[in-house]
Amino acid sequence: MELISGFSKLSKEEKIKWIAQQLGDSSDELLEQFSSFWHNDPHQQRVFDEFSENTLTNYYMPFGVVPNVILNGETLAVPMTIEESSVVAAASKAAKFWQSRGGFHSEIISTKKIGQVHFLWKGDYNKMYCIFDEAKEQMLKDTADITKNMRQRGGGILDIELLDMCHLDDNYYQIKATFDTCDSMGANFINSCLEQFAKTLQNWIASNEIFTDEERDITIIMCILSNYTPECLVKTWVECPIEDLGIVDGLDAQTFALKFFKAIEIAKNDVYRATTHNKGIFNGIDAVVLATGNDFRAIEACGHAYAARSGQYRSLSDCSIENGIFKFWLEMPIAVGTVGGLTSLHPLSKRSLEMLGNPSAPKLMQIISALGLAQNFGAIKSLTTTGIQKGHMKMHLLNILRNFEATEKEVKQAVEHFKNNTVSFNSVREFLATIRTHA
Structure with missing residues (x-):
């Protein structure tokens, strides 16, 4: 690729033409391909274009749904946006499994969010x-205009602390503030408050006679929210008497419960397993987060930090078998919003929230957590019974068939054949070769 100046000022068509030149392709061909994914409503396409920068086209992702999710007694159809096969199917099977066993239960533990002003100061702490x-x-007074609307909705600034961080770096201090942002994610709100805190702190020190001239020198390093929100916490669980688990893919209830429990213990103690285990949880979480227009990167970063809070990276979910009761739960931070940002701009995000009954942010936390737990249950259930590949590869079969450009007739034959045969890339290739030879 050649260096280019002023790329962002080019029109979308000019950007595509430049990309085509770099690839040695026909600009008309590339424009036709990219424009085929543009929205047919020019106004709506402008909305999509403005989500990010240097936009060329839209990148489609499957938008699916998990029906029959019973959460705190309410039946929901939960939208999921994800490209990985078997995720929606596994979550749906888990929802169906728990449908007759009380469904999912969830509670909000806390909804606090964190922001920090980082600064250097040589004064007397x-x-x-x-x-x-x-x-x-003074900080509360100076941010009154910023927080007015949030306070009217029941949120705002909860606390402001001064922290001595000199054990980490010379002359390093923090202002740590906690916020309740109600149904909004609140990033802009928090950052605006923090930047005002910094100005107030500088003015307060400069005008306060208790400080010497040397102590009036303060350097603000940065003002920024933290995506680590260990007090924006939700707990979701399923439970039932062990015998109510029934026969699970050929295993009796007691054997299944014990194997499941041991699988969770391994994920709590072995970092290699914990990483894959938690990735499975985020298969469910990210898909709902994306569908509702929230920031999956922030939620993942927070979740992984929370998983390592003990000093070792561990499973986010847990399991117990006590007094004849099987219980499986997920407790983790999930900071989301249901108003503002992409949730108000993307048509499918708005539709997703409508499908969920236009939930509050705390309720959406519970829904997202339930799908993370459902996905995790489905994965551990497969791993401890039939194995992960049986179900996954059958779901992956259609992708393999498309790879080999199978016809509709060949697809039907392959689906029937692999109902009782192991799916693999080679086995599908050999099957297609056989039926094509005899065609």
């Missing part, structure tokens, strides 16, 4: 600490 309430009061 104890001196500032003793009168910091004055600064805190």
